[in-house]
Amino acid sequence: MHAMPLLQHPSTPDDVLGSISVEVDSPTPDLLVLYYRISGDIDRLKLPPQAASQFQDELWRHTCLEAFIALPDSGVYFEFNFSPSSQWAVYRFEGYREGMTPLHPEPPPRVMFRRRDGELAADIDIHLDAIPGLTADEINGRDLRLAVAAVMANDQGRISYWALAHPPGKPDFHHRDGFALALAGDAA
Template identity: 45%
Template structure:
């Protein structure tokens, strides 16, 4: 089954490490894409660090919710290459999610918002926060056979002091901007399942 694993990095790099520097709250953040047999996509976000130094949203009634990005939240931006339209997905460790359609850069198209219910699972232990989500094929943009989707993975990490760190595979702008298309550097075809 096709799989891609990439490291995300913070928009603002931490200060140089000295012997007096405490370890970072997040040492590493990985994102992994898996193709599913039905043409859907599994995304796994794995935060290696100290969950005690993060603000992780408490479990809530699973369902759609807006404003998830204001706290620890994992995001995927998915588009068909060459088209301005794209989709944004937000996933909270609380079990809540959101899906939005855009007709072009930051221009919402509420009529085309994807209707879906993802399968989500969140685990927290002494050194990890892991969130796994499965998106059905119907939630993804449609592409012609042989064309891969353009994907950007990102995360907002809320630290214990309430500040927010912005993580992505690539940060193309001076300010954090997950909607910036140049940050979507992954190419993935969820339909390419090996026999």
């Protein structure tokens, strides 16, 4: 699959970043790989220090990358947060911003950030079959919907919101209009 640009929400302008893109790959039905590329004045991003790669709540309040997976014909969806610190969080929602449950998949998501001159890159592996409440039948043979987003905090304390698609109004990554990408399961 090719890299897709994330769009900056018009209500959160920022002159620090030039672009954010994501490439989505699924080499096996149970593995989802996200390749994020963030370019611009990376030195002006507010980045957390490295930490143990483990569950950490409220990563969305700071610089982090996000993904959401929705089940078709259901209000259920899953939120994934990935910090440049290597920390992560996974939540299950029963409906729009309702019934949030923290999850601790085993194996957990693998989060790798690399910083280069003018670029911050992240490679993230999500084992879908390790997500509690996401069944093999839902992974295989059905279309899951994916939203991909980013929360970027700069050195001035401003936060910009980026996504493949933004619903009308204020930034809202949980809104179904933002689930712009279909992940097709095995049709066999």
